[in-house]
């Protein structure tokens with residue numbers, strides 16, 4: 001099922017003493033539930049701008065974005081914020097954990113905004129998610145006492161604790177060594193698979209990009225599909241993405257303790 005669709009999307013910013021700058025132009029992109037997409041592009045090609053649009057942090061200046069069928073431009077800021085909180089998880093290069101808060105407090109943070117039962121069960125849900133990423137014994141550790149890989153695993157648990165339909169990972173391995181980076185990617189992919197979430201990874205690293213099923217590149221504000229010889233590597237079987245809604249249904253029948 002289509003999760004987010006960009007149709008002729010552009011983003012132009014007004015500059016105080018120069019003509020408007022067109023950062024993105026005519027971007028078409030459809031992301032389905034369970035999709036795995038990588039986006040590469042040189043510095044300044046518009047990757048963060050695109051990520052902010054996919055993450056419902058900004059609205060396009062041209063074209064249309066539909067999230068789960070709803071036209072983003074028509075939604076109020078409050079509705080957009082609720083949709084973002086419930087449906088999108090972010091993972092950043094620098095982890096962005098709250099300093100002075102334990103691992104479990106960090107993972108509980110998104111649940112503080114949940115209006116349902118997950119709010120009351122936030123501690124149990126956060127503990128289960130940390131357990132899932134292999135940090136069940138580090139619930140009360142402070143981020144500054146954890147390695148980069150461990151901090152990124154906390155960030156992944158935080159991004160996934162509300163069971164988002166879309167995970168946006170912006171250079172998720174950029175601050176990690178090669179081996180830790182690939183372990184972290186594996187874990188993120190596994191948990192995304194279990195929950196049926198789509199995973200969009202923005203990266204400079206061809207080895208990370210090649211882990212996705214679909215490969216795209218931003219070039220001068222336009223999104224270009226990479227295939228054949230241009231692709232960062234042979235794509236794994238697309239069947240993994242096809243069965244994602246199936247996996248989400250399976251997941252949703254799991255015991256209550258681990259369900260949001």
Ligand SMILES: Nc1ncnc2c1ncn2[C@@H]1O[C@H](COP(=O)(O)OP(=O)(O)OP(=O)(O)O)[C@@H](O)[C@H]1O
Pocket residue numbers: 013015021023041042043044045046047048049050
């Ligand atoms: N609000 C803004 N005002 C002016 N220029 C902007 C604004 N936002 C982005 N830009 C410019 O638009 C271009 C694309 O920016 P963006 O941050 O999306 O690129 P990027 O591909 O993420 O770059 P990097 O890989 O270096 O982070 C850059 O030249 C940037 O300076």
